[in-house]
Amino acid sequence: MRAYIIRRLMLLIPILLGISLMIFLIMQFIPGDVISGMLGIEETPELRAQLEKKLGLDQPLYKQYINWISKAVRGDFGTSFRTGKDIFPEIMSRFKITFQLTIMAAIISWIIAIPLGILSAMKRNSIIDGFVRFISLLGVSVPSFALATLAILLLSKGFNYYPSVGYVDITVDPIRNLEIMFLPAIILGSSMAGSVMRMTRSSLLETLRQDFIKTIRAKGASEKVVLFVHSLKNALIPIITLIGMQIGSLLGGAVVIEQIFSIPGLGLMTLTGINQRDFPVVQGCVLFIAFVYVIVNLTVDILYTYIDPRITYKAGR
Numbered sequence: 001m002r003a004y005i006i007r008r009l010m011l012l013i014p015i016l017l018g019i020s021l022m023i024f025l026i027m028q029f030i031p032g033d034v035i036s037g038m039l040g041i042e043e044t045p046e047l048r049a050q051l052e053k054k055l056g057l058d059q060p061l062y063k064q065y066i067n068w069i070s071k072a073v074r075g076d077f078g079t080s081f082r083t084g085k086d087i088f089p090e091i092m093s094r095f096k097i098t099f100q101l102t103i104m105a106a107i108i109s110w111i112i113a114i115p116l117g118i119l120s121a122m123k124r125n126s127i128i129d130g131f132v133r134f135i136s137l138l139g140v141s142v143p144s145f146a147l148a149t150l151a152i153l154l155l156s157k158g159f160n161y162y163p164s165v166g167y168v169d170i171t172v173d174p175i176r177n178l179e180i181m182f183l184p185a186i187i188l189g190s191s192m193a194g195s196v197m198r199m200t201r202s203s204l205l206e207t208l209r210q211d212f213i214k215t216i217r218a219k220g221a222s223e224k225v226v227l228f229v230h231s232l233k234n235a236l237i238p239i240i241t242l243i244g245m246q247i248g249s250l251l252g253g254a255v256v257i258e259q260i261f262s263i264p265g266l267g268l269m270t271l272t273g274i275n276q277r278d279f280p281v282v283q284g285c286v287l288f289i290a291f292v293y294v295i296v297n298l299t300v301d302i303l304y305t306y307i308d309p310r311i312t313y314k315a316g317r
């Protein structure tokens with residue numbers, strides 16, 4: 001196991017290098033010019049040349065990339081073109097907000113999806129099964145931004161309730177923080193729940209068809225024992241895989257939801273950087289997102305061995 005973890009961590013190096021090079025090149029082709037945006041109507045050739053030299057944009061692209069990545073591997077993502085502030089502390093500050101939103105959304109998703117998925121599998125081809133499958137289809141089909149817009153419209157017009165504006169840190173005012181984060185978390189959790197619900201149902205049904213389940217039933221075990229002791233644990237592998245991918249994606253930044261609810265998370269920081277052509281901010285955010293995503297996937301792989309002891313990772317694999 002230790003050798004496998006070390007090997008996976010070593011793979012981070014080429015993966016992150018490839019992603020860093022890709023995002024660096026993509027940023028060069030984004031329409032617009034950060035220099036023109038910063039200088040505005042006061043732009044002159046002399047001021048432009050001075051600012052390009054100050055920001056390092058007068059150097060060849062390969063030198064700009066080498067300078068940036070050599071600092072990034074040491075945890076220095078540079079400074080923002082717009083604010084002049086260090087990027088990495090800002091990323092960590094924003095990531096804390098996105099992390100809270102992600103965990104809340106994930107918990108809501110599990111509370112909704114896993115019990116309904118189990119119920120759907122137990123009541124296969126019944127009215128309940130059909131209803132659960134319809135709900136899961138809606139969750140998969142309706143984008144989170146559309147669900148957020150509908151929720152705001154319904155709450156404001158029907159119940160005269162308007163989502164809280166602004167953000168308060170949970171350490172400052174926990175009640176106010178939860179009031180602000182609860183509706184966005186429900187929206188994201190509902191979107192996540194659809195696919196988790198479907199995966200829970202299909203994985204559990206597949207497990208219930210296995211020969212060892214028939215043997216357990218033949219020995220006189222009750223349906224509760226068959227379901228919760230033997231079937232559910234064996235059905236968790238694909239469910240955890242899906243949940244890990246969803247959490248990794250949300251930790252990368254729930255861009256649209258953070259934009260709609262004005263939550264200053266990592267997703268909103270990335271979007272603002274793109275709109276302002278703030279290259280170091282976007283590059284730093286994407287590189288950090290990629291790192292988090294790979295770490296989440298590695299954690300999910302390690303969890304497999306605790307859920308199913310038959311799974312082992314050897315050094316040669």
